[in-house]
Amino acid sequence: MTEPRSKPSPLPKAAIFVGLVLLGFTFVVPFLWQILISLSSLTDVDLLTQTGYPPVVKPENYPQVFEKVDFARYFFNSFFVAGWVTLLQVITSSMAAYAFSRVRWPGRDRVFLLYLATLMIPGVVLMVPNFAVTLALGLFNNYWGLIIPGAFTAYGTFLLRQFMLTIPTSLDEAASIDGAGHWRIFTQVVLPLTRPGLIVLAIFSFLGNYNSFFWPLILTKDDNLRTLPIGLLAFDSTYGRETPLIMAASLMAMIPPVILFLCLQKYLVKGIQIGAVKG
Amino acid sequence: MSTLTLTNVKKTYDGNITAVHDFSLSIHDGEFVVFVGPSGCGKSTTLRMIAGLEEITAGSIEIGGRRVNDVHPKDRDIAMVFQNYALYPHMSVYKNMAFGLMLRKMPRADIRKRVEAAAHTLGLHELLERKPKALSGGQRQRVALGRAIVREPKVFLFDEPLSNLDAKLRVTTRTELKNLHQRLKTTTVYVTHDQEEAMTLGDRIVVMSAGHIQQVDTPLNIYRKPINRFVAAFLGSPPMNFLNGTLHEETGGTGLVFDFADAPPLRMRDEDRVHLQPHVGRAMVMGFRPSAMSETPVGRYAGRGNALRLRTEVVEPLGDLIDVSCTTPKGQHVIARVTARPDFPVARDIEFHLDMDHVHIFEPGEFGRNVLRA
Numbered sequence: 286m287t288e289p290r291s292k293p294s295p296l297p298k299a300a301i302f303v304g305l306v307l308l309g310f311t312f313v314v315p316f317l318w319q320i321l322i323s324l325s326s327l328t329d330v331d332l333l334t335q336t337g338y339p340p341v342v343k344p345e346n347y348p349q350v351f352e353k354v355d356f357a358r359y360f361f362n363s364f365f366v367a368g369w370v371t372l373l374q375v376i377t378s379s380m381a382a383y384a385f386s387r388v389r390w391p392g393r394d395r396v397f398l399l400y401l402a403t404l405m406i407p408g409v410v411l412m413v414p415n416f417a418v419t420l421a422l423g424l425f426n427n428y429w430g431l432i433i434p435g436a437f438t439a440y441g442t443f444l445l446r447q448f449m450l451t452i453p454t455s456l457d458e459a460a461s462i463d464g465a466g467h468w469r470i471f472t473q474v475v476l477p478l479t480r481p482g483l484i485v486l487a488i489f490s491f492l493g494n495y496n497s498f499f500w501p502l503i504l505t506k507d508d509n510l511r512t513l514p515i516g517l518l519a520f521d522s523t524y525g526r527e528t529p530l531i532m533a534a535s536l537m538a539m540i541p542p543v544i545l546f547l548c549l550q551k552y553l554v555k556g557i558q559i560g561a562v563k564g
Numbered sequence: 565m566s567t568l569t570l571t572n573v574k575k576t577y578d579g580n581i582t583a584v585h586d587f588s589l590s591i592h593d594g595e596f597v598v599f600v601g602p603s604g605c606g607k608s609t610t611l612r613m614i615a616g617l618e619e620i621t622a623g624s625i626e627i628g629g630r631r632v633n634d635v636h637p638k639d640r641d642i643a644m645v646f647q648n649y650a651l652y653p654h655m656s657v658y659k660n661m662a663f664g665l666m667l668r669k670m671p672r673a674d675i676r677k678r679v680e681a682a683a684h685t686l687g688l689h690e691l692l693e694r695k696p697k698a699l700s701g702g703q704r705q706r707v708a709l710g711r712a713i714v715r716e717p718k719v720f721l722f723d724e725p726l727s728n729l730d731a732k733l734r735v736t737t738r739t740e741l742k743n744l745h746q747r748l749k750t751t752t753v754y755v756t757h758d759q760e761e762a763m764t765l766g767d768r769i770v771v772m773s774a775g776h777i778q779q780v781d782t783p784l785n786i787y788r789k790p791i792n793r794f795v796a797a798f799l800g801s802p803p804m805n806f807l808n809g810t811l812h813e814e815t816g817g818t819g820l821v822f823d824f825a826d827a828p829p830l831r832m833r834d835e836d837r838v839h840l841q842p843h844v845g846r847a848m849v850m851g852f853r854p855s856a857m858s859e860t861p862v863g864r865y866a867g868r869g870n871a872l873r874l875r876t877e878v879v880e881p882l883g884d885l886i887d888v889s890c891t892t893p894k895g896q897h898v899i900a901r902v903t904a905r906p907d908f909p910v911a912r913d914i915e916f917h918l919d920m921d922h923v924h925i926f927e928p929g930e931f932g933r934n935v936l937r938a
Contacts, residue, residue, distance in 0.1 A: 455650035458617050463664035463711075464638040477654040 323347070323532035330528050346533040353527075356534060358509055359516030364541070366428065366501070366512060367494035370435040374490045375483055378441030382479075383471050385442065386449040387457055397446070403439045416503060426506045435494055441486045448482030449475060484552040492542050513538045566628035566641075566718035566751055567593050568614065573623035575609050575775075583609045585775045587623070594749040596742075598766035600756055601798070606775040607755045608723055614753060615644050615721050628718050638667075643712035644721040647728065649704045651696040651711075657683075658692040661710045675714075682710040685744075702733045709741075713748070722754040726761065738764060759799045763787065771795045778931075789937045793926040796851050796934065802887055804924075805898045807850045811843050811925070821869070822850050822925070827892055831869035833920050839935050840925060848935075849926040854887065854901035856922035863919035870918045874898055879908050890914070 322330060323346055325339035333339060350356050384390075385397045415434055424430030452475060460470045476483070498514040505511055517534050520527040546553070568591040575584040584606040591597050599607035612618040614625055616637035625632050632640050643664075651660050658679055665675045683689040686706045696704055705725060712720055725741075726734045742765055745752055756762055762769050763783045771778040771786065771794075779791040790796035796804045809824030814831065820840050821829035830850070832840060863870070874890035881904060888900045888908065900916050926932040 453648060453650065455646045455648055456652060458615075458637075459644070459646060459650035459711075460652075460663070461617070462615060462637045462642065462644050463715075464667035466638075469667065474652060 319532045319536060322529055323536050325529050327527060327529055343529070346529045347537070350530055350534045350537065353530065354516055354519045355508065356516060356537075359511055359513045360538075362509075362511060363495050363513040363538075366431045367491050367497075369428075369432045370494045371487050371490040373432065373436035374438050374441050375487055377437050378445050378486060379476060379479065379483060380471070381442040382445035382449050383467075383475060386446045387454070387470070387475060388467065400439050401443060404443070412499070412503070415500075419504065425504060426510060428510070430504045431501055431510070431512075434500070435497075438490070441490065444486055445479060445482050448479050452478050481552050484549060488545060488549050488553055491545065495542060567591060567626075568628075568719055568751055568753065569626040570610070570614070571624045571626075573610065573613060573625060574621045575606070575613060575618060576621040583775055584613070587777060589770060589777070589780060591751060591753065594751055596745050596752045596754065596765060596767045597770060598754045598756060598762040598768075599770045599772060600759060600762035601772035601778075602757060604774075605772040607757075607770075607772050610772075611644075611721055611723055611753060611755045614719070615642055616640050641718040642721055643715045643717040643719075644723065645705075645708045645712050645725045647724040649696075649708040649725075649728075651704055651707055653696055656693050656695060657688060657699070657707050657710075660696065660707055661714050664711065664715050678714045678716075679710075682713045685713070686710050701729050702737060705729060705737060709744070713744075718751065720750050720752040722752065724756055725754075727756070727758070734761075741765065760801065763799065769799075771798060773798075773931075788922075790851075790924065790934055791937055792934055793849060793851065793932040794930055796924060796926070800853055802854050802899045802901070804851045804853050806926075807892070807896050807898070808847065808928075809850060810847055811840055811845065813844065820844065822848070824850070824892065824896065825894065827873055828871070829869070830872070830918065830920070830923075832923075832925075836925075836936055843925070843927075843935060847928055849928055849932055851924040851926055851934075852918060852922055854899045856919045857898075857900040857902060857916045858919070859902050859914070859916060861917045863917075863921050870920050872898070872916045872918055873913055874900070874916055875913050876908070876910050879910055890916075 321333060321337075321339060324342050324344060325333055325346075326341060326343050329339050329341065381400075385393060385400075419425060419430050419434055424433060456474055456478075457470050460474045465473065496514060497512070501510075501512045502515050505515070513534075517531055517538070520531045520534065570587055570589045573584060573587040574582065576582045587606075587610055589597075599610060601607050609618060613620050614627075616632065616635060620633055627640055627642065652663065655663065661679045661682060662675045665678065670678075679692070680689065683692055686709060688703070688706055688710055691699060691703060691707075696707065699707065705728075708725065722741075726737055729737060738761060745765075754761075754765060766783055768780060769783050769786050770780045773794050779786055779795045781789075786795060787799055790799070790804075793806070797806070807822075807824045809822050809829075811832075812821050812823050812829065814821045814829075817831075819834055820832045820837055822832060823829040857872070861870070872892075874892060876888050876890050878889040880887040880889075882901075884904055885901050886904045886908060888902060890898045890900060892898065902916075923936075924934050925936050926934050
């Protein structure tokens with residue numbers, strides 16, 4: 286057998302390479318700029334635009350972030366909230382996805398459509414009713430208020446359902462004949478095979494919640510409940526903006542998501558492809 | 565080992581589409597029964613109802629004398645081999661085979677003993693640590709078989725287990741299956757659309773069409789005495805020849821002849837008169853297998869009006885035999901399987917002889933009854 290020949294690209298390789306380098310450059314420049322600012326003193330920030338480098342390098346901006354605000358606490362809060370939301374989302378979404386893809390019950394697909402319809406409602410519209418409900422449940426200004434409303438997601442259910450639909454139903458049937466009930470089929474057959482989907486959901490969910498700004502902002506009053514994105518605001522006070530500190534803090538805040546992304550990027554690519562090339 | 569009884573089993577989908585009508589069958593202890601029929605005939609649905617994977621709309625199913633209509637698949641004491649094998653991709657071969665036993669809380673040492681014995685029987689002992697994706701199609705099929713064997717169930721159910729294998733492997737695996745059944749003597753229901761598989765494997769064959777049982781009998785009886793035209797056409801390769809014509813009294817004679825209007829009529833056997841008499845003067849269909857034809861006079865009625873003059877069109881050599889595609893003067897198609905010879909003439913009119921002991925007369929229509937089947 287001969288290998289199928291790939292179609293010749295309309296653009297020469299060099300042109301594609303140059304294009305990609307330019308594109309990469311536009312992504313990297315703001316990032317480099319951020320590093321430069323984070324190492325400057327506040328007075329030198331304006332100079333940077335002229336010289337392109339800080340006249341005095343000030344690495345002490347980084348420890349200063351921890352001195353000026355309770356940055357470690359914000360870090361912990363972000364991790365704690367994003368971690369719990371991610372864990373709960375993976376659990377609830379996978380269970381719902383199993384019910385929507387592997388269990389036959391009357392009206393299943395209609396209910397799923399309703400479920401999907403909630404994705405069409407903009408988050409901003411839901412903000413006020415969600416806030417009212419959370420308030421009524423007595424979850425204002427505590428961790429549960431930050432975690433519980435985020436623990437259920439139609440998007441995650443949809444993502445995992447699509448993933449589970451690609452697993453042959455004969456596996457459930459074989460397991461059922463082997464002696465497994467729904468719980469075992471779910472935990473021992475379907476979940477292990479949904480692992481790439483679960484990882485994708487976990488990454489999306491963790492990043493989304495780690496970066497979440499508005500919900501923690503309106504739901505928390507105490508400083509020790511604040512998460513990183515809100516903590517960064519402390520450097521932008523009425524008495525002036527401390528740009529180098531904001532940059533230093535946000536660079537540090539970026540580290541966990543970047544590590545997460547680098548470790549799990551192959552799953553992310555797979556996740557984006559889910560449903561794109563089915564069967 | 566156990567008996568399996570289906571009584572008036574029916575399956576209806578969404579209240580109006582009936583996949584299986586009134587299916588009744590009694591399968592003996594240790595018997596190998598094959599359900600065969602074209603796609604959509606209800607054979608797989610019936611098998612899935614036995615397994616408990618589909619609910620029964622009406623009727624009852626008994627395994628070993630126990631009614632299992634509402635019993636969960638895991639409690640029916642059956643094992644099933646699926647068309648796509650349905651091996652758990654994330655488990656090793658060993659775990660795939662042991663999974664059912666683990667769920668039944670069997671002691672580990674016993675599980676190991678059973679799995680190893682099955683692996684040895686099936687030649688899988690060196691593959692036990694592999695994952696299914698590292699196996700060939702034939703090996704996967706054997707693992708699926710092993711998973712069924714270790715359970716030592718009352719009934720084996722096979723849903724077209726060989727259809728994903730290549731032709732050569734299908735034949736060898738078929739023989740292995742038959743061997744295995746002869747050793748284990750477990751009651752088996754096997755679904756296939758392949759008539760050759762059905763003929764070679766089954767103690768009895770159930771031919772199905774459109775949700776109905778057409779005939780249940782031994783392979784040889786079904787081949788030799790098909791109950792209707794559908795069964796006759798479905799089994800046998802090349803398929804049975806059918807010629808349209810009419811039954812008449814022989815002019816100036818004492819017998820009955822089958823007249824297909826474009827060649828000399830064929831004289832029917834005297835002993836068949838009693839069955840054919842009610843159909844005299846009616847349009848009927850004559851059926852005979854390609855092997856019932858020969859270039860020399862054959863059978864007890866040789867030379868007594870059993871010659872067919874046909875125009876040869878295509879010759880397909882098979883070794884000792886050849887298949888000759890021919891047409892009658894009015895264009896009815898006939899295949900003859902005769903002894904091979906190197907210079908068989910093509911595009912010539914040749915006289916073939918028909919063994920009248922192997923001729924069937926059917927009523928018209930796809931499911932026309934075989935009136936000669938006593």
